[in-house]
Amino acid sequence: MSTKNIEELEREFQAKIDADIKIEPNDWMPEAYRKTLMRQISQHAHSEIVGMLPEGNWITRAPSLKRKAVLLAKVQDEAGHGLYLYSAAETLGLDREKSIDDLHSGKAKYSSIFNYPTLSWADMGTIGWLVDGAAIMNQVPLCRCSYGPYARAMVRVCKEESFHQRQGFEIVSLLANGTPEQKQMVQDSLNRFWWPALMMFGPNDDNSPNSAQSIKWKIKRSSNDELRQQFIDVTVAQAEMVGLTIPDKDLKWNAETGHYDFGVINWEEFNQVIQGNGPCNKERIDARKNAKENGAWVREAANAFAEKRKKKELTH
Amino acid sequence: MTTQEAFYNYLVRLGDDSLILGQRLSEWCGHGPILEEDIALTNIALDLIGQTNNIYELAVSIENKGSNVDQLAFLRLEKEYTNVLLVEQPNVDFGYTIIRQFFFDVYRKLVFEALCNSSDERLAGIAEKSLKETKYHLKHSSEWVIRLGDGTEESHRRVQEAVNTLWKFTKELFFQDEVDQKVIELGLGIDTSLFIESWNQNVTNVFTQATLTIPSNSWQHEGGRKGTHTEHFGYLLSEMQYMQRAYPNMEW
Amino acid sequence: MSSKDWPLWEVFIRSKQGLSHKHVGSLRAADAQMAIDNARDVYTRRSEGISIWVIESKLVTASDPDESAEFFEPAESKIYRHPTFYNVPDGISHM
Numbered sequence: 244m245s246t247k248n249i250e251e252l253e254r255e256f257q258a259k260i261d262a263d264i265k266i267e268p269n270d271w272m273p274e275a276y277r278k279t280l281m282r283q284i285s286q287h288a289h290s291e292i293v294g295m296l297p298e299g300n301w302i303t304r305a306p307s308l309k310r311k312a313v314l315l316a317k318v319q320d321e322a323g324h325g326l327y328l329y330s331a332a333e334t335l336g337l338d339r340e341k342s343i344d345d346l347h348s349g350k351a352k353y354s355s356i357f358n359y360p361t362l363s364w365a366d367m368g369t370i371g372w373l374v375d376g377a378a379i380m381n382q383v384p385l386c387r388c389s390y391g392p393y394a395r396a397m398v399r400v401c402k403e404e405s406f407h408q409r410q411g412f413e414i415v416s417l418l419a420n421g422t423p424e425q426k427q428m429v430q431d432s433l434n435r436f437w438w439p440a441l442m443m444f445g446p447n448d449d450n451s452p453n454s455a456q457s458i459k460w461k462i463k464r465s466s467n468d469e470l471r472q473q474f475i476d477v478t479v480a481q482a483e484m485v486g487l488t489i490p491d492k493d494l495k496w497n498a499e500t501g502h503y504d505f506g507v508i509n510w511e512e513f514n515q516v517i518q519g520n521g522p523c524n525k526e527r528i529d530a531r532k533n534a535k536e537n538g539a540w541v542r543e544a545a546n547a548f549a550e551k552r553k554k555k556e557l558t559h
Numbered sequence: 560m561t562t563q564e565a566f567y568n569y570l571v572r573l574g575d576d577s578l579i580l581g582q583r584l585s586e587w588c589g590h591g592p593i594l595e596e597d598i599a600l601t602n603i604a605l606d607l608i609g610q611t612n613n614i615y616e617l618a619v620s621i622e623n624k625g626s627n628v629d630q631l632a633f634l635r636l637e638k639e640y641t642n643v644l645l646v647e648q649p650n651v652d653f654g655y656t657i658i659r660q661f662f663f664d665v666y667r668k669l670v671f672e673a674l675c676n677s678s679d680e681r682l683a684g685i686a687e688k689s690l691k692e693t694k695y696h697l698k699h700s701s702e703w704v705i706r707l708g709d710g711t712e713e714s715h716r717r718v719q720e721a722v723n724t725l726w727k728f729t730k731e732l733f734f735q736d737e738v739d740q741k742v743i744e745l746g747l748g749i750d751t752s753l754f755i756e757s758w759n760q761n762v763t764n765v766f767t768q769a770t771l772t773i774p775s776n777s778w779q780h781e782g783g784r785k786g787t788h789t790e791h792f793g794y795l796l797s798e799m800q801y802m803q804r805a806y807p808n809m810e811w
Numbered sequence: 812m813s814s815k816d817w818p819l820w821e822v823f824i825r826s827k828q829g830l831s832h833k834h835v836g837s838l839r840a841a842d843a844q845m846a847i848d849n850a851r852d853v854y855t856r857r858s859e860g861i862s863i864w865v866i867e868s869k870l871v872t873a874s875d876p877d878e879s880a881e882f883f884e885p886a887e888s889k890i891y892r893h894p895t896f897y898n899v900p901d902g903i904s905h906m
Contacts, residue, residue: 269873292594299588306802306811307629308615311585312608318588319601323853326594330836333819333868339839340816364802364811396836414811422809530589538592540717541653543815544710545841551709552842593817595838595849602852695851702844 260461265391268334276460279453281335282351283462284393285342288328290354291321293346293527297361298370306364313410314367320403327399331392347532349519356436356443358521365418365425365432371411373433373440373478379404380474381444384464393462412481419485433482434490441505442513444471475503565741567621568641569748570682571631572738572784573670574614575642578632580663581607582799583650592653599699603660606692613685629811633803637796638786645728647783647792654717657703658725664697665761666732669754678746701765708769715770722766723774731781732758820846821871823864824854832864840865 247255252271259266266272295318302318305311329339345351356374361367382404385397418429445451445467457463465473475494482489493506515521560568584604591597615628645663650656671693674686707714733751742748766773782788802811817839823832835854840846846865855861 292589295589295597302585302588303582303798304801306633306806306809308608308612308632310811311581312605312612315585315588315601315605315608319598319605322594322598322601323856326598326838326853327836329594330838333837338816339819392836399835417810422806424806425809534590534592537590538596538653539815540711540713541592541596541707542817542841544707544714545845546710546815546817547714548706548710549842593839595840595845595853598852599849699848702848706841 257459260389260459263387263389263461265394266389267391275456276462277335279457279460280390280393280462281332281337283457284328284332284335285337286352286354288325288332289342289346289351290357291325291328293353293357293531294374295321295325296527296530297357297359297523298367301361301364301367304364305367310367310414317371317407317410320407324400324403327396328393331390331396334392343531343535347528347535349528352517354443355513355516355521356439357527358516358524359436359439360523362435363428363432365414365429366436368411368414368418368429369432369436371407371409372415372481373411373436374443375404375408375411376478377440377443377474379408380470380477385462387461387464389461415487416485419487430487433487437490438508438512439516441471441475441508442516444468444474446510446513472502475505479503560737560741562741562745562747563621563623565738566679566747567618568738569742570614570618570621572641574611574618574631575640576646576663576667577607577614578611579640579642579795580646580660581605581611582795583646583648583659584656586650587656596653600656603696603699606689606696610685610689610692613688617681617685629803633800637788637792640788640792640796641784641786643728643731643734644780644783644789645725645731647789647795648725648728649791651721652717654707654714655721655725657700657707658718658721660696661700661704661765662725662729662732662762664693664700665758666751666754668693668697669757670749670751673749673754676746677748682747704765704771705769708766708771718769719771722771726774727778727780730777730779731783734781734784736784817841819868820850820865821868822846822850822854823866824850825862826855827861832862837868 253273256266256272256276259270266276298314298321299318302311302314305314329337329342332342333339342351346353356377361370379401382397382401386394386401388394388397415429415433418425420426448454448466448468451467454463454466458466479489479494491506493504495504497504516524519525581604584600584607587597587600587604589597591600611632612628615631619626619628619631645659648655648659668690671686671690675683675690677683677686704718707718709715733755735751739748739750743750763773780789818841819837820840820843821837822835824835825832838846838849838853840849843865847863850863850865855863
């Protein structure tokens with residue numbers, strides 16, 4: 244049996260992480276590391292899947308064939324991202340279907356942003372620009388996270404995500420430079436999505452108790468506030484470039500800090516949305532539940548057929 | 560009818576089929592029976608929209624009136640769309656969707672195989688590219704027809720019901736009129752009456768493996784090629800055309 | 812875990828002639844044919860001329876030449892500590 248005790252194993256584990264050596268599925272790892280990662284990765288996966296819905300519902304109403312095709316491709320990519328992530332979580336012992344059941348019951352969380360409605364075509368641009376933009380900011384550092392399968396999934400995701408943000412900004416730019424109706428549509432869209440996008444980065448650092456340990460384990464590479472500030476600095480410049488106004492009267496460039504000062508986030512709204520009281524939480528979860536229930540007979544049929552085929556093969 | 564008019568109408572029919580079917584499949588996004596199948600259906604929808612775009616590009620260049628593909632896709636009136644009735648039928652459930660897809664895929668593969676030899680080089684090129692995609696669509700739908708037909712009692716019942724309901728839209732796949740006569744004469748288009756037996760054989764072959772039967776009542780519905788649609792079509796158009804109608808003459 | 816869930820498959824792709832197959836991830840499928848079809852959709856995005864291998868995850872045997880293996884696992888083990896790779900007899904609950 245073991246001549247190493249837990250402390251030694253934990254020391255060696257942390258040393259690996261500090262030396263940027265990747266942790267792979269069968270390596271020893273603290274139970275808390277495994278659990279935290281499973282939760283983080285599955286939450287990320289759930290977000291991709293739920294995220295298909297607010298955009299998916301505009302595919303049938305896309306205003307041109309080209310936009311219809313690009314939106315189809317984007318949403319398909321998101322499904323694929325969900326799959327890569329579930330796949331990474333499975334390597335830690337997660338059961339995908341059980342995790343999905345937790346999503347449906349409210350036990351598992353997903354990104355708050357997807358609980359907001361997509362009310363106009365312009366939202367397709369705004370989501371690509373802001374939501375994918377925020378996601379990229381979070382995901383690029385994760386390409387260097389300590390857990391091998393998650394890091395590799397992130398590399399794959401990031402390759403595809405940059406196309407998403409670019410095509411989103413292309414739509415925003417086109418509308419912002421378009422007819423008065425289109426300008427109004429995209430400004431209205433920005434007004435509705437700006438603050439929820441900022442909330443995507445999570446609570447302030449002093450309200451994020453688990454962040455320090457996650458940073459030590461390199462499954463989180465920057466703090467919430469750092470990423471949020473980075474996002475604001477980059478995005479405000481982009482908005483100015485296309486003549487759109489950020490809906491924050493307190494937004495101001497601070498020459499001393501070299502960053503934008505910005506207004507107070509409505510944390511009550513954030514908490515309510517996370518708890519399930521956002522504009523579309525129920526619709527999103529119902530849609531996912533229905534998909535699973537309505538598909539039960541299909542999955543059972545596929546299983547039954549596979550069994551029959553196996554039996555046939557054995558008797559030949 | 561001039562050659563140009565006939566060829567234009569012929570191409571629009573080909574493109575309308577994939578436009579409407581692509582539209583129907585897009586409705587599945589986020590609602591598939593399992594994530595992997597969500598990707599598969601969206602993949603097929605994307606291929607079909609891509610085919611539509613290529614076919615419409617050729618059509619508007621033949622028409623030579625300076626139209627663009629979006630005007631063709633979004634601004635015609637209901638009687639001007641000439642897709643077959645099969646493709647506008649609602650998704651209902653995964654079984655109906657797969658049966659509708661299967662009937663269409665067997666047909667579309669035969670059409671593209673033959674169109675690879677069209678006397679119009681551009682159409683032949685489109686057919687060659689689309690054939691690769693269609694072969695994969697047919698593989699996917701055939702496998703599912705068999706899985707569901709020979710799966711559980713419930714799945715068998717559901718897809719047999721779908722077969723019984725959708726069978727009446729299958730003969731229209733082989734509808735031909737003066738438009739087809741004209742393009743067949745010039746080798747631009749193909750005579751689908753030559754494929755009916757092949758289509759039936761392929762369908763029967765898969766149905767046998769799926770333990771499915773072809774309905775005995777062979778009463779058929781048609782009208783799509785002449786612009787007379789089913790009741791579902793109006794709703795589909797309302798959704799598809801909304802943006803172009805509400806915000807006319809804008810760039811997207 | 813419901814017995815009705817589709818099994819997990821590992822996917823290997825050769826993206827170009829001359830390269831070897833590379834492990835790219837996993838997916839759920841009811842049978843091998845479906846696994847190949849899904850792998851094509853998920854991991855190749857319609858690319859041409861590639862080769863796909865799929866194998867049920869539970870059929871892969873892993874060896875880890877890492878010192879921890881001696882202490883916690885038999886020398887050859889499953890690739891993941893996944894509950895579904897281990898058959899639990901009927902009637903056993905909470906597992």
